[in-house]
Amino acid sequence: MAIVISYALSSQSKAGVTTVDTVTVSKTNISHFESVDCPAAFFHTLTAVSAKGTRVSQVEISNPNVDYDGTKEHILITFTNH
Numbered sequence: 001m002a003i004v005i006s007y008a009l010s011s012q013s014k015a016g017v018t019t020v021d022t023v024t025v026s027k028t029n030i031s032h033f034e035s036v037d038c039p040a041a042f043f044h045t046l047t048a049v050s051a052k053g054t055r056v057s058q059v060e061i062s063n064p065n066v067d068y069d070g071t072k073e074h075i076l077i078t079f080t081n082h
Contacts, residue, residue: 003027011055011079021053023077027066043067046074055079 006024013019026048032041044066051059058078066074 003029009053009056009077019054021051021056023049023051023056023059023075025049025075032067041068049075051077 004024004026006022008020008022010018010020025046027044027046030043030045032043034041046061046064046066049059049061056077057080058076060076061074062076063072063074066072
């Protein structure tokens, strides 16, 4: 079952105009068991990503597998120069 999460990104121009872009991520949860002594955990597989608005020019999944490794980049967002 895919889960969809949306994030709002706001920015303000030098003229004081605020714009809001929305990045939407679809993912599936994967239960992860290590030991009876550890709490339950979930890893995720990113299945789709999209953006709406004026500041985000491109968004893509660079690594769909989300786990304990916090050093990995999973989503790349490119912004326009306004």
